[in-house]
Amino acid sequence: MKNFNRLIAAFRRLPGVGPKQAERLALHLLRVSSHEVEEFATSVKEAKLSVKPCTVCLNFTEQGVCSICGDPGRDHEILCVVEEPPDVQAIERSGSYQGLYHVLHGSLSPLDGIGPDSLRIRELMGRLKNSKQPVREVILATDPDTEGEATALYLTQMLRPLGIRITRIAQGVPLGGDLDYTDELTLSHALTGRREV
Amino acid sequence: MKNFNRLIAAFRRLPGVGPKQAERLALHLLRVSSHEVEEFATSVKEAKLSVKPCTVCLNFTEQGVCSICGDPGRDHEILCVVEEPPDVQAIERSGSYQGLYHVLHGSLSPLDGIGPDSLRIRELMGRLKNSKQPVREVILATDPDTEGEATALYLTQMLRPLGIRITRIAQGVPLGGDLDYTDELTLSHALTGRREV
Numbered sequence: 001m002k003n004f005n006r007l008i009a010a011f012r013r014l015p016g017v018g019p020k021q022a023e024r025l026a027l028h029l030l031r032v033s034s035h036e037v038e039e040f041a042t043s044v045k046e047a048k049l050s051v052k053p054c055t056v057c058l059n060f061t062e063q064g065v066c067s068i069c070g071d072p073g074r075d076h077e078i079l080c081v082v083e084e085p086p087d088v089q090a091i092e093r094s095g096s097y098q099g100l101y102h103v104l105h106g107s108l109s110p111l112d113g114i115g116p117d118s119l120r121i122r123e124l125m126g127r128l129k130n131s132k133q134p135v136r137e138v139i140l141a142t143d144p145d146t147e148g149e150a151t152a153l154y155l156t157q158m159l160r161p162l163g164i165r166i167t168r169i170a171q172g173v174p175l176g177g178d179l180d181y182t183d184e185l186t187l188s189h190a191l192t193g194r195r196e197v
Numbered sequence: 198m199k200n201f202n203r204l205i206a207a208f209r210r211l212p213g214v215g216p217k218q219a220e221r222l223a224l225h226l227l228r229v230s231s232h233e234v235e236e237f238a239t240s241v242k243e244a245k246l247s248v249k250p251c252t253v254c255l256n257f258t259e260q261g262v263c264s265i266c267g268d269p270g271r272d273h274e275i276l277c278v279v280e281e282p283p284d285v286q287a288i289e290r291s292g293s294y295q296g297l298y299h300v301l302h303g304s305l306s307p308l309d310g311i312g313p314d315s316l317r318i319r320e321l322m323g324r325l326k327n328s329k330q331p332v333r334e335v336i337l338a339t340d341p342d343t344e345g346e347a348t349a350l351y352l353t354q355m356l357r358p359l360g361i362r363i364t365r366i367a368q369g370v371p372l373g374g375d376l377d378y379t380d381e382l383t384l385s386h387a388l389t390g391r392r393e394v
Contacts, residue, residue: 001248001257001258001259001286002259003240003243003244003247003248003259004244004248004257004259004282006240006243006244007240007241007243007244007248009240010236010237010240010241013237014222014225014226015221015222015225016218016221016222017222021213023283024212024213025211025212025213025214026244027281027282027283028211028212029211029241029244029245030244030245030248030257031302034245034246037241037242037245038242039207040207040210040241041238041239041241041242042238043200043203043204043206043207044204044207044226044234044237044238044241045234045235045238046200046203046204047200047201047203047204047223047226047227048226048227048231048234050200051198051200051201051227060198060201060227061198062198062199062200062201084224085201085224086220086224089198105228
């Protein structure tokens with residue numbers, strides 16, 4: 001059972017996978033076809049080999065510069081700052097943004113030892129100061145949670161001296177939501193951020 | 198992003214892994230060292246190659262016959278029937294059982310299309326009928342949930358004609374538990390199954 005227990009241990013090292021789930025995942029892989037297991041192991045290794053951060057925005061890509069940064073049809077004067085690569089995919093799916101991105105690869109969380117130096121903030125400052133085409137707006141699209149808010153606040157202080165317009169994505173009641181089931185903080189943000197109609 | 202999305206898809210095919218967790222696992226693997234990723238992929242492939250069901254009890258093993266079935270010091274006249282290989286490890290850890298096992302590799306769940314033919318019941322019947330050393334007791338140690346109970350009931354009906362002693366593991370209040378927080382069904386089983394002191 002050495003290799004079986006080693007497989008369970010390998011799954012346990014993944015974030016958020018507990019002992020029960022690691023066991024279930026290992027059992028699953030021992031039961032499906034060898035072909036399927038081979039394919040799983042290959043996806044893992046190939047992604048690791050081919051996917052690298054874009055040299056401009058640090059989003060994951062399989063080219064040197066990602067397809068968004070390399071697209072001349074997009075607005076190179078607006079940067080949207082997000083925490084993780086999947087956030088870029090989520091905003092792209094919304095179809096309502098035509099500028100570029102900057103991926104921080106995390107958010108400030110002092111209790112977990114994640115300070116400003118752990119995030120890709122230096123690269124963001126470099127882009128804003130050295131870009132050929134001056135950036136006219138930075139949209140802070142970090143998550144609307146404690147860490148995301150702290151990160152947005154920190155970035156605001158860092159960016160203010162550059163004299164660039166800084167905006168934060170709107171916070172309020174989500175579409176399709178129910179006021180009755182909305183938490184107090186969201187409702188308070190929705191009221192404070194109310195707009196003329 | 199093709200290989201990144203393919204990695205997310207590979208994780209999503211695992212049981213109980215949702216879209217958010219698949220994303221987190223994929224991001225994690227892209228961030229740790231190549232060495233660690235290589236090791237993960239190797240554990241998966243090696244376990245699949247080397248771990249097979251024991252030819253006697255169907256528990257996972259890296260030999261033809263597992264170390265439990267091959268141990269002449271154990272009581273070969275008692276079989277403990279469990280649902281999954283980790284159940285064997287759990288009972289072994291308790292240190293209070295010296296007989297052999299039989300792993301069903303599942304439990305009856307008609308709603309999920311898992312009938313008696315999907316479990317290794319035929320192999321159990323074969324063992325009981327053809328074993329050199331006659332089996333004097335079968336302990337039904339399937340889980341104490343609906344599927345496990347249904348499986349135990351079905352096995353009881355199948356085994357009854359063989360005239361072998363059939364027992365079911367005791368159900369009651371778990372050690373270290375609090376009566377106040379114990380569900381009604383468990384309490385009812387604990388009362389019905391009460392023993393003289």
